[in-house]
Amino acid sequence: MQCHADSTQTEDRPEAEQDESPLLAQQTSFRTGLCSARCGLALVLHVSLFMAYSLRVGLSIAIVAMTNSSIPHGSSSISPNSSHRGSAQGGVIFPAQYTLWAKWAPPLERSRLMNIADAGCTFGTFCALLVAGIICQSLGWPFVFYIFGGVGCAWCLCWFLLVYEDPAHHPWISAGEQEYIMLSLAHQGSSHGRSLPLVAMAKSLPLWAIAIACFCTDWLFYMLLTSMPTFMSNVLHFSLTENGLLSALPFIGNGLGHILTGLLADFLLARQVLGTAAVRKLFSALGMLFPAVCLVAVPYIGCSSTATVVLLTLALTIISMTGAGININHVDIAPRYAGFLLGITNTFGIVSGIIAPTAVGLLVSQDLQTGWRNAFFVSAALNLFGLIFFIAFGSGTIQDWAREEAAVQREPPAREALPSAFAHQKEHRSMDRS
Known part of the structure; x- marks a missing residue:
């Protein structure tokens, strides 16, 4: 199967407009299906992130069981504070994923492919919160390590067998899909190699817009994840069993939200x-504004525990919409450096994750009701500030410092401009067929 590109229309349009609506908009799409290599990569990454987060949450629950002489449903009240993106990355997981997607995800499919993969984080957290506690109570805490670690090791073997750096090196991808992916990404250039335009990055407002928005939205995310169980216990007076279930429930909404918003984007x-x-x-506006509104509304709904839980669950569910906004924007503005940039902006998120629980603790220690109200207000205000900054300075086009040399960029993204690796492999396939 061959894709058909209308290169004439593409050449006549301005360069910035080509970035906004790339070559894919003028060619017949190679339809995404469960059998396509890029969709298979999304599913593999989904399971990988599912496993990574299951291991993280399982570890946090097992540690409590190890240090306690008994387990009086302690696992049900565990706050999943180590399960968020920043802590599971140990600096490599998400940057590595974004580097892969810069070579695999066509511009018009980035949102759904990357969000399908990211949804594994929240589903893995939810399952681990439920399963690890049962394992600790029924079999003992060592079996958390045996079961989760064994499955993780087995999955590593699958990872090395199923994942390839780019379409040109994938042995089972069809010629049509390979050509489709590489044509759609031809305008963004190749990997950056050893050099990094650090000074230009430091001066880039679109990059600062992503970093500041990540700091602000991660503040709200971390604050809710680490503090919601405490709020439900101390303010709403839920039992430990109810607390554990309600603390895990938003992860289902968050995971489904990632998938649906990716498809819609x-x-x-x-x-x-x-x-x-x-x-x-x-x-980004929907994913940052509505959670802020939910938090502001919580102190004014009185003693209705049901309404409070609904608002907090909605806040964690709707914040998943940023997955199709600021999270993917790294690949939009600088696909060649997507992994490196994700490492930078994620550092901002980790810093907010360190500060937010500490700030909540200080505020709540002064006065319970007033402290929680102020904590919600601060998180909402930061989210609003980050949103305004991102809307003002965010961009959807490849930045000048992220482009290849001007001579290379002047070449139209036609078939004769395909990377040499792809051309060589295409010729090799033709010889095999003959």
Whole structure:
């Protein structure tokens, strides 16, 4: 199967407009299916992140069981404070994933492919919160390590067998899909090699917009994840069993939200309803503004524990919409450096994750009711500030410092400009068929 590119229309359009609506908008799409290599990569990454987060949460629960002489449902009240993106990355997981997607995800499919993979984080956390506690109570805490670690080791073997650096090196990808992916990414250039434009990065407002938005939205995320069990216990007076279930429930909504918003974002881009920058800002606005509104509303709903739980669950569910916004924007503005940039912006998120629980503790220690109200207000205000900054300075186009040399960039993304590795492999396939 061959894809058909209308290179004439692409060449006539301005360069910035080509970045907003790339070559994919003018060619027949190689339809995504469960058998496509890029969809298979999304599923493999989903399971990998599922396993990574299961190990993290399982470890946090097993540690409590190890240090306690008995387990009086202690696992049910565990706060999943080590299960968020920043702590599971140990500096490598998400940057490595973004580097892969820069070579595998066509611009009009980035949202759904990357969000399908990211959903493994929340589903893994939810399952581990439920399963690890049962294992500790029924079999003992050592079996958490045996079971989770054994499955993780087995999955590592699958990872090395199933994942390849780029379409050109994948042995089972079809020629049509390979050509489709590499044509759609031809305009973004190759990997950066050893050099990094650090000074230009430091001066880039679109990059600062992502970093500041990540700091602000991660503050709210961390604050809810680490403090919600305490709030439910001390303010709403839920039992330990109810606390554990309600603390895990938002992860289902968050995971489903990642998948659905990814599909919707790609739909808007494919239909050319909005450009790349507009889509990223729209989903960032929805994912940052509505959770802030929910937090502001919590102190004013009185003693209704049901309404409070609904608002907090909605806040953690809707914040998943930033997955199709600021999170993917790294690949939009600098696909060649996506992994490195994710490492930078994630550092901002980790810092907020360290500060937020400490700030909540200080505020609550002064006065319970007033402290929680102020904690919610501070998180909402930071989210609003981060959103305004991202809307003002965010971008959806590849930045000048992230482009290849001007001579290379002037070449139209036509078939004759395909990377040499792909051309060599295509010739090799033709010889095999003959």
